[in-house]
Amino acid sequence: MIRSILTTLFGSILLALSPALAATNTPDQDDATSESAEIRGPVTILISIDGFRPDYMDRGITPNLAALATAGVHAPMRPSFPTKTFPNHWTLVTGKTPDNHGIVGNTMEDTARPGEVFKMATKDPFWWDQAEPIWITAEKQGVRSATMFWPGSEVELDGKRPGDWWPFNEKLSNDRRVNAIIDWMRRPAQIRPKLITLYFDTVDSAGHYFGPAPSDRLDAAIKAVDQNIGDLKAQLDVLGQPVNFVIVSDHGMAETAPERIIYLDTIMPRDQYRLVEDGNYAGIESLTGDMDAIRAAFLKTHDNMQCWERSQIPEHFRYGQNARVPSIICLPETGWVVYQDVPEWMTGIGGGHGYDNRHPDMTAFFLASGPAIAAKGKMPIFDNVDVYSLVARLANIEPNASDGNLHPFEDALAK
Structure with a gap:
């Protein structure tokens, strides 16, 4: 009874005070007022849409990307060989080719670590320390960085x-990835990142399962990522946060089919060599150290595939000088695949990448937009080693020596 009387009395007091409370800012409103009053400098956000082909923009389903492109610049971009996820993501943040940064494949070996195999979940710094990613350079120079996923971003380098x-978790939805960035940007200025990476994998996954041609499933993934980027920009606008966006993909996507399979067992019995990687290209090593039989089997003419010894890989690939490159590389024609055992999921039309980086289907995507970027429209194709120099300039970071430069973007940088 006493509790009931007190509850009623307390409710009456709150009711009486409600006009005054309504006229007073809540803590959240105070924060918002403080944020809107603050003059914020631009933040640089590097976004990867894994497997996004430039021609996906032609489907009319990416209004947010189209608006950013209209306000800035966009271009087809030539990826590095091999056109795989990890080598190209490491190129984008180091400015070096796979030969020079050491991540020469999604799977690889190193004679300095016999019996070990690098996989995409490998976090041992040994595999990553042949080049310094831009977030480590940023931290050394006092520019706070934050990575909402990016291959290699979980690795401690140079302490x-x-x-x-x-830590990467493919089950973390894209909207939660966006929300994490917004939470970072709500922080006080002294602990707010100035350089951010963001990674979306859903377009690549859809491309692998359904192929790159227009389809309900792939187009839904493209639309969803476009909306995620639109939501990110809208929330940053509410915060009054200017942003220089650099939006890229790591490679394109080519259509594959079960009737375009090269079977390695028809070239050499599998117990006579070691397969480092297969699929859209093959990496071959000797089991015994005797390469003569392997050379005889692989270094000859094949239908729909070429093979080279590491030292003889054509120069335009800029690949083969690093000791981690397999002794024999076999590259199928784009759209063909090479396997010992065909994956169970390969029962119909799908998609793949890893092919010749000059092939149109492997072309990657580039877009830059923000206060430091002039509205210059479409640029000519360029190599993805150049993106590092642009991101460093936008984030006020002194870049390390790289294989690229700022030249493709000189006309696009706002004066």
Whole structure:
């Protein structure tokens, strides 16, 4: 009874005070007022849409990307060989070719670590320390960085990591990835990142399962990522946060089919060599150290595939000088695949990448937009080693020596 009387009395007091409370800012409103009053400098956000082909923009389903492109620049971009996820993501943040940064494949070996195999979940710094990614350079120079996923961003190098980083989890939805960035940007200025990476994998996954041709499933993934980027920009606008966006993909996507399979067992019995990687290209090593039989089997004419010894890989690939490159590389024609055992999922039309980086289907995507970028429209194709120099300029970071430069973007940088 006493509790009931007190409850009623307390409710009456709150009711009486409600006009005054309504006229007073809540803590959240105070924060918003403080944020809107603050003059914020631009942040640089590097976004990867894994497997996004430039011609996906022609489907009329990416209004947010189209608006950013209209306000800035966009271009087809030539990826590095091999056109795989990890080598190209490491190129984008180091400015070096796979030969020079050491991540020469999604799977690889090193004679300095016999019996070990690098896989995409490998975090041992040994495999990553042939080049320094831009977030480590940023931290060394006092520019706070944050990585919402990026291959290699979980690795501690030279005793440093990004100021903020999340371990990769493909089950973390894209909207939660966006929300994490917004949370970072709500922080006080002294602990707010100035350089951010963001990674979306859903377009690549859809491309692998359904192929790159227009389809309900792939187009839904493209639309969803476009909306995620639109939501990110809208929330940053509410915060009054200017952004220089650099939006890229790591490679394109080519259509594959079960009738375009090269079977390695028809070239050499599998117990006579070691297969490092297969699929869209093959890496071959000797089991015994005797390469003569392997050369005789692989270094000859094949239907729909060429093979080279590491030292003889054509120069235009800029690949083969690093000791981690397999002794024999076999590259199928684009759209063909090479396997010992065909994956169970390969029962119909799908998609793949890893092919010749000059092939149109492997072409990657580039877009830059923001206060530091002039509206210059479509640029000519360029190599993805150049993106590093642009991101460093936008984030006020002194870049390390790289294989690229700022030249493709000189006309696009706002004066």
